[in-house]
């Protein structure tokens with residue numbers, strides 16, 4: 001059962017010191033860079049409000065904008081497909097690749113592609129799949145799934161990458177410098193770009209009034225994935241729409257600052273479908289697969305605010321849970337706070353409840369979200385649903401029921417708290433508890449802070465008496 005797996009994954013992650021180093025290196029740097037980028041952009045808050053309004057408007061009129069996008073994409077010469085779920089979407093892509101007699105397929109990073117299981121579906125059909133994003137190239141060599149939506153190889157250190165490139169690149173380099181590693185990957189990938197039959201990308205935005213597909217990368221690999229092959233396939237979630245290019249601009253400003261802490265992304269491209277008669281380059285055919293996979297359920301399930309998500313990853317960089325366990329422990333494509341809200345829609349609440357219950361609800365994720373998604377509120381909504389549907393274990397439900405009774409009886413609450421503090425005292429050493437009965441789930445992987453001084457209620461009463469005296 002997935003729930004037990006989550007606990008095992010968490011335990012493995014907490015006992016992996018190398019993983020801890022890898023996560024801290026990247027997320028701490030990302031936090032700092034984002035903070036600087038936001039500080040240096042005086043219009044950030046205004047743009048955030050604008051971004052939220054644009055996404056809310058599109059979600060409200062999704063049917064209208066989807067129809068408009070389809071009409072204009074077809075007018076550009078693209079073929080538009082509609083996919084109900086992950087299997088359907090993957091099958092559409094596989095069928096197109098077979099129809100085109102494709103052997104080699106290049107892919108630019110797309111979390112939607114991961115969500116619909118596209119890499120595995122292409123591998124099952126024996127296509128030669130080449131991941132072209134640098135981090136995706138690394139994890140393809142390692143045989144790992146992505147552990148972050150922006151930095152898929154975040155769980156690996158530079159030393160791991162050096163080893164992987166030495167083992168797998170045709171002309172491995174001896175250097176451990178980042179610039180040399182990047183050159184080595186570029187050399188390795190270049191001939192694949194030029195010999196691929198099909199290039200597959202995701203979409204950061206779909207522009208309704210022009211039928212364009214916008215991709216954003218820092219490596220230019222999306223352009224090299226879409227231009228040389230004769231077929232370009234786009235897989236995109238139906239929530240990726242914006243009314244026009246002008247509406248995409250504020251969201252692009254928010255995305256880059258929140259994702260990488262830069263002021264501008266190196267490559268932002270609006271793809272216009274297949275090449276026209278006078279164009280020298282470009283694909284001969286362009287297919288756009290619009291994927292639902294639970295998104296319309298989010299509209300009716302009070303989860304529609306989650307459809308604002310622009311996949312920047314800032315919420316996971318600032319999440320205390322993610323920072324300790326990394327992305328793989330979640331056991332799903334989308335980790336961190338946004339994953340805790342999205343995954344139950346995709347995998348079902350029974351299979352995705354543990355990450356929902358692991359959240360501390362400290363609110364940092366909402367604070368940094370560039371489109372102001374109330375992630376803690378949505379996580380609490382899942383918890384409420386889980387309680388109503390009796391998803392959690394009997395033991396946990398019993399504990400919550402006991403707490404609920406206590407919380408409604410202040411005197412009993414106070415008495416129990418005082419007793420608990422007394423009972424914890426014998427296990428306390430220099431302010432910390434390393435072990436005590438019934439606290440194994442906590443103390444196995446970290447020490448518990450021993451209660452200090454008086455409880456909140458005692459301090460509150462004392463202060464009040466002082467003020468009244």
Ligand code: SF4
Pocket residue numbers: 258308309310311312313314315316338365368369370371372373
């Ligand atoms: S929920 Fe917000 S912060 Fe998290 S990935 Fe989506 S847009 Fe970014």
